[in-house]
Amino acid sequence: xxxxxxxxxxxxxxxxxxxxxxxxxxxxxxxxxxxxxxxxxxxxxxxxxxxxxxxxxxxxxxxxxxxxxxxxxxxxxxxxxxxxxxxxxxxxxxxxxxxxxxxxxxxxxxxxxxxxxxxxxxxxxxxxxxxxxxxxxxxxxxxxxxxxxxxxxxxxxxxxxxxxxxxxxxxxxxxxxxxxxxxxxxxxxxxxxxxxxxxxxx
Numbered sequence: 001x002x003x004x005x006x007x008x009x010x011x012x013x014x015x016x017x018x019x020x021x022x023x024x025x026x027x028x029x030x031x032x033x034x035x036x037x038x039x040x041x042x043x044x045x046x047x048x049x050x051x052x053x054x055x056x057x058x059x060x061x062x063x064x065x066x067x068x069x070x071x072x073x074x075x076x077x078x079x080x081x082x083x084x085x086x087x088x089x090x091x092x093x094x095x096x097x098x099x100x101x102x103x104x105x106x107x108x109x110x111x112x113x114x115x116x117x118x119x120x121x122x123x124x125x126x127x128x129x130x131x132x133x134x135x136x137x138x139x140x141x142x143x144x145x146x147x148x149x150x151x152x153x154x155x156x157x158x159x160x161x162x163x164x165x166x167x168x169x170x171x172x173x174x175x176x177x178x179x180x181x182x183x184x185x186x187x188x189x190x191x192x193x194x195x196x197x198x199x200x201x202x
Contacts, residue, residue, distance in 0.1 A: 047113040048164055051192060054142060055090040056099060056109070058121070061137040067130065070102045086143040103129060114140050114164065149175040152182030 050056070060068035091099040097110025104124055109117050118140040130136050144160040154176020161174060168189060178184055190199055 050109045054093045057141045057143045059139040152179045
């Protein structure tokens with residue numbers, strides 16, 4: 001009797017256990033169920049514009065390395081750079097949109113692209129401090145895109161993508177994907193704008 005009761009309880013448990021349909025786990029589905037592969041419309045990629053609290057990695061090179069040594073203080077080389085070292089040796093954009101560089105002083109970079117900032121730095125160096133014969137070469141990069149993921153995700157927490165562009169799919173994949181119990185239809189994206197934070201999905 002006890003054995004039959006145990007089997008009944010197990011079967012009832014399996015029957016009433018809610019399973020997550022496969023349809024709820026697949027990304028980029030055809031909503032109309034037409035069987036056709038959903039079209040992915042290309043989006044014109046806009047260059048990233050610098051925001052407050054971004055950290056920039058700025059390196060200068062010249063024929064005579066001693067001329068630019070002060071700009072590269074704390075440089076450990078590309079192989080030795082980490083997120084922590086870039087935080088201390090990089091240039092953080094302050095609340096007014098400025099960075100402070102040796103010799104050049106404060107420069108407003110808020111809203112500018114990386115290419116625009118690189119040209120500004122090169123122009124100011126050549127106009128005020130160096131000659132063209134010095135062959136100044138400026139390398140400027142964003143020291144990673146930082147974001148935070150919470151909820152039903154494989155690896156929640158703050159993450160850094162060492163690239164200049166990223167989309168939501170890359171951020172989710174880099175965080176271990178949404179778990180099988182996570183609701184892929186209920187995702188909130190909060191983005192930082194110059195005027196504050198906003199929910200990007202109404």
